[in-house]
Amino acid sequence: MEIKVLKDILSANEQMANRNRELLDSNKVFAVNLMASPGAGKTSLALQTIRGLAGKSRTGVIEGDVSSSLDAELIAKEGVPVVQINTGGECHLDANMTHNALANMSLKDIDLLYIENVGNLICPAEFNLGEHLKVLISSIPEGDDKPFKYPLMFHKVDVVVINKIDLLPYLRFDTGAFSQAVKGINEKVEIFQVSCTTGDGIEKWVSWLLSQIGGK
Amino acid sequence: MEIKVLKDILSANEQMANRNRELLDSNKVFAVNLMASPGAGKTSLALQTIRGLAGKSRTGVIEGDVSSSLDAELIAKEGVPVVQINTGGECHLDANMTHNALANMSLKDIDLLYIENVGNLICPAEFNLGEHLKVLISSIPEGDDKPFKYPLMFHKVDVVVINKIDLLPYLRFDTGAFSQAVKGINEKVEIFQVSCTTGDGIEKWVSWLLSQIGGK
Numbered sequence: 001m002e003i004k005v006l007k008d009i010l011s012a013n014e015q016m017a018n019r020n021r022e023l024l025d026s027n028k029v030f031a032v033n034l035m036a037s038p039g040a041g042k043t044s045l046a047l048q049t050i051r052g053l054a055g056k057s058r059t060g061v062i063e064g065d066v067s068s069s070l071d072a073e074l075i076a077k078e079g080v081p082v083v084q085i086n087t088g089g090e091c092h093l094d095a096n097m098t099h100n101a102l103a104n105m106s107l108k109d110i111d112l113l114y115i116e117n118v119g120n121l122i123c124p125a126e127f128n129l130g131e132h133l134k135v136l137i138s139s140i141p142e143g144d145d146k147p148f149k150y151p152l153m154f155h156k157v158d159v160v161v162i163n164k165i166d167l168l169p170y171l172r173f174d175t176g177a178f179s180q181a182v183k184g185i186n187e188k189v190e191i192f193q194v195s196c197t198t199g200d201g202i203e204k205w206v207s208w209l210l211s212q213i214g215g216k
Numbered sequence: 217m218e219i220k221v222l223k224d225i226l227s228a229n230e231q232m233a234n235r236n237r238e239l240l241d242s243n244k245v246f247a248v249n250l251m252a253s254p255g256a257g258k259t260s261l262a263l264q265t266i267r268g269l270a271g272k273s274r275t276g277v278i279e280g281d282v283s284s285s286l287d288a289e290l291i292a293k294e295g296v297p298v299v300q301i302n303t304g305g306e307c308h309l310d311a312n313m314t315h316n317a318l319a320n321m322s323l324k325d326i327d328l329l330y331i332e333n334v335g336n337l338i339c340p341a342e343f344n345l346g347e348h349l350k351v352l353i354s355s356i357p358e359g360d361d362k363p364f365k366y367p368l369m370f371h372k373v374d375v376v377v378i379n380k381i382d383l384l385p386y387l388r389f390d391t392g393a394f395s396q397a398v399k400g401i402n403e404k405v406e407i408f409q410v411s412c413t414t415g416d417g418i419e420k421w422v423s424w425l426l427s428q429i430g431g432k
Binding site: 089 | 253254255281282283284286305307334335336337338339342355357358359361362364365366367368380382383386387
């Protein structure tokens, strides 16, 4: 009974996700769903990506948070369009919330839509938003055991961005073992290593993302 | 309609939480519900607390994870009783899962039960387990803006332990502003600063916890 209800919700979500995808495609917008633990660096990577793509691709941002508009304010300072979704208590974005946000964004003026999901390694993995690419940021201080603890998230994403590599000298984190664990769950995943603080690895990530936007 | 279903679930959970509390009290066990983002240091604090309480108080641990038994294995090496709950896909522990775990633990042999919740700053805040104390670990790398983004969690807890203070020299984190934000949401909260890596602040935390166990 409970499983049936969940299936209905997921099925309704899937239908709305398909509508979002059609809307994005008809406006030639490439959408990225960015997921991560709280504080892993979703907004920091958004800022670095917006700056890296300046002059090459026009970015818009949907900010998902349980509460506050702190991140949207940071993004707005970059001069790009941003829509804040406050979920109230919900622990993830869904396709319907995304649909409402899309209605408040001028899609013909952007090429890339960066959707920052709620900070959570569990529930967001279950809800498609209509995006073209699912990206997970996993940060060094969280530890290298996360693929074993949150396998669905690591299984669902197309890309894992390892952030905060500037902290490697101060923490125990085996990037080789981590990458091997990720590949064990998800053979086709792309892995990038970056520091949003120092800028290390950002150029490689931005170039790759640009090739994906072009190849949509 | 959806709200009604949620209310029923929460009410059923509350009834089971009350049963857990009676069971704990009748066995003179003081229970702590430890919540945090993934990788904030729940298991590290458990290990430090077990060692700090050795000879003074007997600890047992319930480990909550979506998947894996990595943390339970670490705890078992300390020679204390541990029960692993794998939630499957669930993003939080509930009173029923806790009840099943309690049935697998010899409560007469412990004084303190340390319940490590699933790594998530959102959903665990909504579910009482029957615990005497709710503790949140908030770690320096997550950033000092978290009280504004996850207000329910900060509102619900009795204690906030700021972990990873050894990383303060390498990160922007204003502990004064953070503490002020926490107190703005939750006036009565106790705040501790620790490093589970260096051991800084652990003695103060353990002494305070011991005073709570005694004062139950």
